[in-house]
Amino acid sequence: MKRADWHLRANFFVLIYLLAALTSGVSSRLSAEQHLSWLTVHLFLLGAISNGILTWSEHFVAALLWARSQGRLRHLHIVVALNLGVLGVLAGKGMNIGWLLIVSALLVGSIVILYLWGIYESISQTLNRRYVGLIRYYQWAGVSLLVGVLLGTIDSFKSDGDPWQPKLALAHLHVNLMGWVGLTIVGTLITFWPTVLRTPMHAKAVKYGVAALPILLSGLLVVLVGSLLDLRTLSATGAVVYLSGFLLALTPAALVISQRIPDRTSSWMMATGAVGISLLLIADALISARSDSAEKLLKAIENHSLVIFTVSLMPIFLGSLTYLLPVVLGRGPKVNRELESLINAGWRLRVFLLPISSMLLLFTPWQALGYVFAGSALGIFLILAFATMIRAKKYAS
Numbered sequence: 001m002k003r004a005d006w007h008l009r010a011n012f013f014v015l016i017y018l019l020a021a022l023t024s025g026v027s028s029r030l031s032a033e034q035h036l037s038w039l040t041v042h043l044f045l046l047g048a049i050s051n052g053i054l055t056w057s058e059h060f061v062a063a064l065l066w067a068r069s070q071g072r073l074r075h076l077h078i079v080v081a082l083n084l085g086v087l088g089v090l091a092g093k094g095m096n097i098g099w100l101l102i103v104s105a106l107l108v109g110s111i112v113i114l115y116l117w118g119i120y121e122s123i124s125q126t127l128n129r130r131y132v133g134l135i136r137y138y139q140w141a142g143v144s145l146l147v148g149v150l151l152g153t154i155d156s157f158k159s160d161g162d163p164w165q166p167k168l169a170l171a172h173l174h175v176n177l178m179g180w181v182g183l184t185i186v187g188t189l190i191t192f193w194p195t196v197l198r199t200p201m202h203a204k205a206v207k208y209g210v211a212a213l214p215i216l217l218s219g220l221l222v223v224l225v226g227s228l229l230d231l232r233t234l235s236a237t238g239a240v241v242y243l244s245g246f247l248l249a250l251t252p253a254a255l256v257i258s259q260r261i262p263d264r265t266s267s268w269m270m271a272t273g274a275v276g277i278s279l280l281l282i283a284d285a286l287i288s289a290r291s292d293s294a295e296k297l298l299k300a301i302e303n304h305s306l307v308i309f310t311v312s313l314m315p316i317f318l319g320s321l322t323y324l325l326p327v328v329l330g331r332g333p334k335v336n337r338e339l340e341s342l343i344n345a346g347w348r349l350r351v352f353l354l355p356i357s358s359m360l361l362l363f364t365p366w367q368a369l370g371y372v373f374a375g376s377a378l379g380i381f382l383i384l385a386f387a388t389m390i391r392a393k394k395y396a397s
Contacts, residue, residue, distance in 0.1 A: 006072045007328040008389055010055045010079055014321070015385055017047030022378050025306070029371050036305040039094065044309065045176065046086050046108075049317060050145075053184050054082060054115055056324065057138050060188060061119055064135065065126040074118075082111045093156055105153040109146055116142045133210035137187025140217060144179020147224075148172055166294040170235075171227040173301065177308075178220050178242060182277070185316055186216065186249050189274065193253040196267050196323050199260040202252030209252075215245030232288045232297065239285035243278060250274060265347035269319030272355050276311035304361070310374045311358040318381050325385060329392035343388045346380075353377035 021043035028037045058075060061067065088104025091097070119139055123132055155168040190209040194201040219242025226235030253274075262268045291297035301308070322343055330336030354377045360370030 004329050004331060004392060006075075007055075007325075008393060010051075010075075011321070011325065012389070013051045013079065013083060014048050014055070015382060015389075017043055017051060018378065019382055021048060022375060022382070025371075026375060029368075035302045036309075039090065041305060042090060042093075044313075045181070046089065047083075049181060049313070050086070051079065051082065052317065052321070053141070053180070054078060054111075056320075057115075057184065057188075058118070059328075060192070061122050061135055061138065064128075064131040064191065065122050066128045067122040067126050078111055078114060081107060085111060098157065101156055102153060105149050109149050112142050112145050112149070130206065131191070133213070134187050134190055134206060136213060137183045137209075140213070141180050141183040141187070144175050144183065144220070148176040148180055151175065166298045167228055167230050169298055170294055170301075171224050173298075174223050174227055174235075175220065178216075178223065181313065182242075182246075183213075183216060183220075185277070186212070186246060188320075189250060189253055189270070189316075192320070193250075193270065194256050196270060196319075197256060197260045197262065199256050202256050205252035209249050212245040212249035215248065216242055219243070219245055226288075227294070230294045232291050232294075236285040236289040239281050239288060243281040243285070246277065246281065264323075265344045265351060266319045266323035268347070268351040269315040269322070269354070272351070273312050273315030273317075273319065276315065276355075276358070280308060280312055306371070306374060307358050307361045310354045310361065310370075310377075314374075314378065315354050318378070321385065322381070325388055329388065331392075331395050335392070335395055339388050339392060342391060343384045345384055350377065350380060353380075 021040055024040040024043055025036055028035075028040055055075075085104045085107035088100055089108065092099075092101030092104055116139055119135060119142075123135060126132070151168055151172040155165060155172055158165040158168060187209070190205050191201060194205075219238045219240070222238030222241060223235050224238075226232065226238055257271075262271050287300055288297060291300065326336050326339035326343055330339050353373050357370045357373035357377065360366040360373060362370075
């Protein structure tokens with residue numbers, strides 16, 4: 001299977017989960033729920049983003065280490081098994097089938113272990129050691145997901161009145177967002193951001209990135225312990241430590257903007273998303289320090305769940321896909337340019353939809369309009385992404 005044909009199939013899963021998350025989110029809003037449903041959150045995080053991470057991290061690892069791909073047949077098996085596990089988790093939780101939830105969580109965990117083993121094999125076989133320190137981000141992100149799956153499974157069997165339930169939920173939330181997703185984002189942006197800007201990487205980018213990883217892990221560990229023990233000041237401290245590691249890792253990436261400013265959908269969205277992560281970490285520290293209990297802290301996070309997505313994760317994820325899809329689906333420079341032009345249609349207006357929606361969602365009278373802006377941003381991207389895949393498929397036939 002050629003690279004373009006493979007990515008047509010693998011990224012189809014990602015787009016389907018994004019579409020399902022959009023549909024679930026609209027349904028939540030129409031039913032007058034005050035925050036995104038459990039299903040919507042997990043369709044986006046466990047479904048779309050986890051599929052994206054497994055598909056694209058393999059691509060980045062092979063590129064950075066000058067390593068051979070693990071094999072598309074092997075990766076196809078991983079993707080299929082992951083999605084069986086994801087669908088099982090969603091069904092087990094939704095229909096309250098305990099054994100299905102446990103079996104599916106074990107399947108997801110097993111896939112993560114297989115994913116980590118593939119990265120280890122790539123590192124052990126490469127002769128290019130320059131970027132090994134950055135590949136560690138993917139390894140620790142995978143370990144974080146294993147912890148997150150364990151905590152989430154335990155939390156699913158706790159009743160709302162159990163004092164451990166909000167503490168487990170907070171720990172599960174933070175280790176997945178700051179660990180599985182956050183570490184993957186940081187490790188990728190260090191080298192990917194200059195590529196998107198089409199400018200050379202800063203000379204100290206790798207050095208700063210390697211130095212920042214222990215700081216990020218320390219902050220994540222402190223937040224995890226603080227969440228489980230309901231020590232909110234400790235959790236706030238961990239968020240500040242994590243923020244310092246985040247800023248250290250991406251300082252060289254920020255400096256290259258002086259050489260070339262963002263000039264397209266992907267670069268603008270990724271830049272706003274990185275700023276959004278910094279703001280979220282500051283907000284997390286402040287809210288954690290001022291909350292009276294784990295229950296109130298969890299409620300505050302749940303009430304702003306869509307803001308968490310629109311201010312950080314969605315811009316980075318959609319921006320990355322906007323850049324990557326034309327690159328891997330194209331069959332030569334001419335087709336690449338055509339696909340890039342298609343998926344970037346109207347980008348000067350689109351890049352503002354998510355930041356504006358984030359601001360509107362913070363104010364109760366404007367939340368409905370914030371939902372419209374957020375849904376429009378995702379919906380327009382999906383239309384253009386599916387159109388790009390259809391156009392690419394035409395060239396394959």
